[in-house]
Amino acid sequence: ARVINTSGTEIADVVVTPVAFREPPLLNVAGVHQPWALRAIVEVRTTSGLTGLGETYGDAPHVALVRRAAATLTGLDAFDLHGLNARIAHAVDGVDLADRHGLTGRSTPSKTLLRVLAAFETACLDLQGQAVDRPVVDLLGGRARDAVPFSAYLFYKWASHPGGEPDEWGAALDPDAIVTQARRMIDQYGFRSIKLKGGVRPPAEEVDAIRALRVAFPEHGLRLDPNCAWAPDTAVGVATELADVLEYLEDPTSSIAGMAEVASRAPIPLATNMCVVALDDVRPAFTADAVQVVLADHHYWGGLRRSLDLAAVCAAWGVGVSMHSNSHLGISLAAMTHLAAAAPQLTYAADTHTPWRGDADVVQDPLSIVDGAVEVPHRPGLGVTLDRDALARMRDDYVRCGITERDDTGYLRTIDPAWEPRQPRW
Ligand code: GKR
Numbered sequence: 001a002r003v004i005n006t007s008g009t010e011i012a013d014v015v016v017t018p019v020a021f022r023e024p025p026l027l028n029v030a031g032v033h034q035p036w037a038l039r040a041i042v043e044v045r046t047t048s049g050l051t052g053l054g055e056t057y058g059d060a061p062h063v064a065l066v067r068r069a070a071a072t073l074t075g076l077d078a079f080d081l082h083g084l085n086a087r088i089a090h091a092v093d094g095v096d097l098a099d100r101h102g103l104t105g106r107s108t109p110s111k112t113l114l115r116v117l118a119a120f121e122t123a124c125l126d127l128q129g130q131a132v133d134r135p136v137v138d139l140l141g142g143r144a145r146d147a148v149p150f151s152a153y154l155f156y157k158w159a160s161h162p163g164g165e166p167d168e169w170g171a172a173l174d175p176d177a178i179v180t181q182a183r184r185m186i187d188q189y190g191f192r193s194i195k196l197k198g199g200v201r202p203p204a205e206e207v208d209a210i211r212a213l214r215v216a217f218p219e220h221g222l223r224l225d226p227n228c229a230w231a232p233d234t235a236v237g238v239a240t241e242l243a244d245v246l247e248y249l250e251d252p253t254s255s256i257a258g259m260a261e262v263a264s265r266a267p268i269p270l271a272t273n274m275c276v277v278a279l280d281d282v283r284p285a286f287t288a289d290a291v292q293v294v295l296a297d298h299h300y301w302g303g304l305r306r307s308l309d310l311a312a313v314c315a316a317w318g319v320g321v322s323m324h325s326n327s328h329l330g331i332s333l334a335a336m337t338h339l340a341a342a343a344p345q346l347t348y349a350a351d352t353h354t355p356w357r358g359d360a361d362v363v364q365d366p367l368s369i370v371d372g373a374v375e376v377p378h379r380p381g382l383g384v385t386l387d388r389d390a391l392a393r394m395r396d397d398y399v400r401c402g403i404t405e406r407d408d409t410g411y412l413r414t415i416d417p418a419w420e421p422r423q424p425r426w
């Protein structure tokens, strides 16, 4: 249906700017984070001079596709999200974009479309909020909560990138160092939940790290996420050993069938951001009772509204909802906060990589994590404003850093050519 534009929310132009910011050498099952993380910032401008913001992945092939879609949006009304979907579907028509992250599962054309759509949907919701002078959370059904709890996201890590200076966090390769990292992050942000990225050390060491965290933080919710590093028997062993400690065990093993096998023998809930990553996965995974918690992520579920749909579907099946994160900046944090605030089903503290980005940001007024939570903004739209100087600097860093795609495996192999990404590893 044609939308009659009465409020100056017609899209005049769209600018897509890839940016880079420094990252510590964080370890995961796929390898190690490169010295720079990549994102792309989407600015959707209307005829009346409003700017809506979106943030998405910065891998060059994805950015090229986002730009291709951006070029088709002129004249669309920012309230016409069906029209947005149609134009983007046409622009990316059947493209199936794989990535080298090693953590995001099989690629498909529909996943590719939803990743591109998400960046613009968020920007359009930001515009809608500004146009009607209400925060995005109000457009999503209103506040189910006034503050969104986030979790401390711990990583095994090296002290420095090879040849570089040690970073402020130092090395973390054993339980004591993981507890030190947790203490530092919790002192600074007040987190009340802790997630440890696993799949790096042998499972018994990761169990010890979780036990050490429990001793140091008796009241905190704890999770462990080895990104499918374990065979089902190993996963059941860890789940059994940590049954009295973990809120949930995230992606202990790969595939819906593998997770279903573990779930049938594990005494604790399993969570995933790896085997339920698109609507097609929902029926097979839920029918098999493979997962008890799904981690939503608007960056690949097609935006904030579709993530709420996912949360509703999960609730209908009696499956819990949590929130997934990748290295990100302040536009994503704002979008995650509005989404989580509007989703009553989201009962776990959300993941965020925020502490790892230091002071780097593309927004002037980043939301802050206080007492482990972000207060949901009352300002119109997403409630954050672009810092144009920072954007320009970070765009130059993107060009200069020489990284065009996230590739944790390739980077680790430049340091240890014999390293093999194996699944399962244990
Ligand atoms: O940043 O290395 C990382 C994480 O492993 C991330 O890429 C994952 O997507 O946080 C994520 C997860 O929960 O699997």
Ligand code: MG
Pocket: 225, 227, 250, 251, 272, 273, 274, 324
């Ligand atoms: Mg995960």
